[in-house]
Amino acid sequence: xxxxxxxxxxxxxxxxxxxxxxxxxxxxxxxxxxxxxxxxxxxxxxxxxxxxxxxxxxxxxxxxxxxxxxxxxxxxxxxxxxxxxxxxxxxxxxxxxxxxxxxxxxxxxxxxxxxxxxxxxxxxxxxxxxxxxxxxxxxxxxxxxxxxxxxxxxxxxxxxxxxxxxxxxxxxxxxxxxxxxxxxxxxxxxxxxxxxxxxxxxxxxxxxxxxxxxxxxxxxxxxxxxxxxxxxxxxxxxxxxxxxxxxxxxxxxxxxxxxxxxxxxxxxxxxxxxxxxxxxxxxxxxxxxxxxxxxxxxxxxxxxxxxxxxxxxxxxxxxxxxxxxxxxxxxxx
Amino acid sequence: xxxxxxxxxxxxxxxxxxxxxxxxxxxxxxxxxxxxxxxxxxxxxxxxxxxxxxxxxxxxxxxxxxxxxxxxxxxxxxxxxxxxxxxxxxxxxxxxxxxxxxxxxxxxxxxxxxxxxxxxxxxxxxxxxxxxxxxxxxxxxxxxxxxxxxxxxxxxxxxxxxxxxxxxxxxxxxxxxxxxxxxxxxxxxxxxxxxxxxxxxxxxxxxxxxxxxxxxxxxxxxxxxxxxxxxxxxxxxxxxxxxxxxxxxxxxxxxxxxxxxx
Numbered sequence: 073x074x075x076x077x078x079x080x081x082x083x084x085x086x087x088x089x090x091x092x093x094x095x096x097x098x099x100x101x102x103x104x105x106x107x108x109x110x111x112x113x114x115x116x117x118x119x120x121x122x123x124x125x126x127x128x129x130x131x132x133x134x135x136x137x138x139x140x141x142x143x144x145x146x147x148x149x150x151x152x153x154x155x156x157x158x159x160x161x162x163x164x165x166x167x168x169x170x171x172x173x174x175x176x177x178x179x180x181x182x183x184x185x186x187x188x189x190x191x192x193x194x195x196x197x198x199x200x201x202x203x204x205x206x207x208x209x210x211x212x213x214x215x216x217x218x219x220x221x222x223x224x225x226x227x228x229x230x231x232x233x234x235x236x237x238x239x240x241x242x243x244x245x246x247x248x249x250x251x252x253x254x255x256x257x258x259x260x261x262x263x264x265x266x267x268x269x270x271x272x273x274x275x276x277x278x279x280x281x282x283x284x285x286x287x288x289x290x291x292x293x294x295x296x297x298x299x300x301x302x303x304x305x306x307x308x309x310x311x312x313x314x315x316x317x318x319x320x321x322x323x324x325x326x327x328x329x330x331x332x333x334x335x336x337x338x339x340x341x342x343x344x345x346x347x348x349x350x351x352x353x354x355x356x357x358x359x360x361x362x363x364x365x366x367x368x369x370x371x372x373x374x375x376x377x378x379x380x381x382x383x384x385x386x387x388x389x390x391x392x393x394x395x396x397x398x399x400x401x402x403x404x405x
Numbered sequence: 406x407x408x409x410x411x412x413x414x415x416x417x418x419x420x421x422x423x424x425x426x427x428x429x430x431x432x433x434x435x436x437x438x439x440x441x442x443x444x445x446x447x448x449x450x451x452x453x454x455x456x457x458x459x460x461x462x463x464x465x466x467x468x469x470x471x472x473x474x475x476x477x478x479x480x481x482x483x484x485x486x487x488x489x490x491x492x493x494x495x496x497x498x499x500x501x502x503x504x505x506x507x508x509x510x511x512x513x514x515x516x517x518x519x520x521x522x523x524x525x526x527x528x529x530x531x532x533x534x535x536x537x538x539x540x541x542x543x544x545x546x547x548x549x550x551x552x553x554x555x556x557x558x559x560x561x562x563x564x565x566x567x568x569x570x571x572x573x574x575x576x577x578x579x580x581x582x583x584x585x586x587x588x589x590x591x592x593x594x595x596x597x598x599x600x601x602x603x604x605x606x607x608x609x610x611x612x613x614x615x616x617x618x619x620x621x622x623x624x625x626x627x628x629x630x631x632x633x634x635x636x637x638x639x640x641x642x643x644x645x646x647x648x649x650x651x652x653x654x655x656x657x658x659x660x661x662x663x664x665x666x667x
Contacts, residue, residue, distance in 0.1 A: 119460070119461070121586045121587065121588055121618075122457070122458075122459050122460070122461070122586070122587055123558060123584050123585065123586055123587070124459070124519075124520070124521055124522055124556070124557040124558035124559075124581075124584065124585050124586070124587050125521065125522065125523060125558035125559060125584050127584070128457060178597070188601075190601075197615075199611070201603070201607075205607075206603060206604060206607055206635065207635060209606070209634045209635065209659075209661060210631075210659075242667075243667065245664055245667050247624070247662065247663075247664030247667060248661075248662065248663045248664060249661075249662045250659055250660070250661055250662075251564075251565070251659065251660040251662070252656060252658070252659055252660075253565040253569060253628075253651060253655040253656060253657065253658025253659055253660070254565075254655040254656040254658075255564065255565070255566075256656065259662070262661070265667075267667065279618065280618060281614070281615065281616065281617065281618070281666055282666075284666065286614075299614070326457065329586060329618070331584045331618070331623075332583075332584055335454075335455050335457075352588050352590060352594075352615055352616040352617075353594070353614075353615040353616070354590045354593065354594050354597070354615055354616075355588070355589075355590055379618075392589070396464045396465075396467040396468040396470065396471075396589060396590070396592065396593050397464070397467050397470070398442070398466075398467035398469070398470035398473075398482060398485050399470075399482055399485060400485050400486075400487075400490075401441075401482075401483065401484030401485050401486060403486070403490065
């Protein structure tokens with residue numbers, strides 16, 4: 073009997089000790105979570121873009137791949153570009169465009185009869201367009217080799233001060249083509265483009281509209297235009313990255329931008345990696361965050377691509393991109 | 406004497422009126438220049454064949470209002486119908502098929518659509534008269550329309566024989582032969598470049614480069630008359646004469662593809 077009393081007493085004492093200890097541990101964990109949340113503020117991004125073809129998956133599998141995805145990645149903050157009338161005028165002059173710099177709420181530009189140079193104040197994206205660019209619409213008579221176009225573009229960018237230090241050659245675009253309505257001319261290039269992208273950041277490549285530098289060529293290797301989207305960034309904080317299977321679930325749930333997929337299609341992922349996303353020109357991008365890029369084959373055998381955010385959704389705040397509005401109308405009939 | 410002075414003053418006023426450039430533009434069809442847009446964003450729950458919502462389609466075309474806001478021209482905003490009020494009938498040929506394009510889509514100079522597109526068509530969220538406005542439904546340009554902007558996927562997929570029959574005098578149809586991404590600032594980016602001013606085809610290319618993802622599937626496509634390829638919007642530069650119908654003169658038409666952000 074005495075032994076039973078001792079056991080009961082022991083259990084009570086153990087319980088009295090254990091419960092507060094558990095509470096302490098629990099509250100400690102909570103504080104840690106709270107502390108983690110405090111250390112990682114929510115990232116403001118634009119809502120996910122949607123494709124116009126309404127592609128979706130009813131069945132999406134990982135196939136045989138087991139991608140190596142880091143558990144954390146750095147989120148970058150976009151630096152505000154320094155755009156002044158003086159530096160726009162100076163750059164325009166290097167391009168052979170002289171005139172008075174004109175400033176609006178969105179850009180600073182110099183216009184001349186031979187061409188224009190325009191810089192977007194929000195993103196720093198710039199466009200150099202000659203009159204030849206505007207009129208270049210029919211097949212080029214003389215096409216040069218890829219190597220020649222690349223050298224001409226590289227020399228031009230270096231000479232005009234438009235090349236960026238961490239730019240890497242991307243490729244030659246012969247996909248700007250003219251096809252006659254009767255089919256007698258089929259996809260003949262009317263303009264050649266040479267592109268450069270930006271070196272990977274900590275091993276993570278870029279996607280979206282940039283970063284890019286493009287040089288456009290008209291007849292016989294003549295440079296008729298150039299443009300760039302190159303937001304400068306600085307490290308903000310390291311954020312956790314969701315797992316590949318979580319990313320797969322998000323894409324299946326439609327929480328992604330999905331290209332080249334039918335309605336309720338099936339798909340097998342053949343490759344997955346993280347990419348940093350560059351937003352459209354004309355939108356305010358505050359942070360550059362990692363996305364999952366999933367590539368694979370759909371049920372119909374087409375190559376698909378899907379992007380979904382790699383940062384946990386509880387660390388994301390969506391802000392509407394813009395607020396264009398226009399009067400409605402009423403039916404006349 | 407007084408009467409002579411009055412006549413002189415009237416003559417002077419008339420001369421000044423001729424010398425000062427007018428900001429009012431009328432197209433060759435004799436009407437003031439106008440924009441009409443339709444869009445669909447709410448598909449879910451409507452019974453439409455595809456039910457994924459496209460939340461920013463309204464803003465995408467509303468951005469074209471920036472053209473109307475330009476004090477240097479006199480573009481007017483004719484209509485802006487969305488969701489339940491955007492109808493297939495508004496794009497359907499009036500004479501041949503009994504549609505209403507002669508008072509809506511083909512009664513404006515610049516017509517635009519944003520919503521789902523599943524291959525040479527626009528997908529509406531109601532059946533007035535049909536879910537789909539197809540290429541075969543459209544006879545654009547025989548009334549007024551000079552330019553169409555299709556902020557949708559696959560509207561210009563295939564060859565000219567697939568979509569050329571919609572061109573009955575319309576100068577240029579801008580769209581995609583592939584998937585594309587709908588961004589809220591799509592229309593405003595087009596307007597930005599068209600107002601600069603650059604030609605319609607160039608403005609479409611530049612809007613595409615500004616907004617579309619760097620994936621190799623994205624091809625912005627402009628289809629239209631060779632003679633219209635460098636058209637500006639009314640009031641911003643030269644505009645070609647109305648071209649012959651595609652079906653009568655396919656050789657006078659062309660397709661301009663631009664592979665975006667490859």
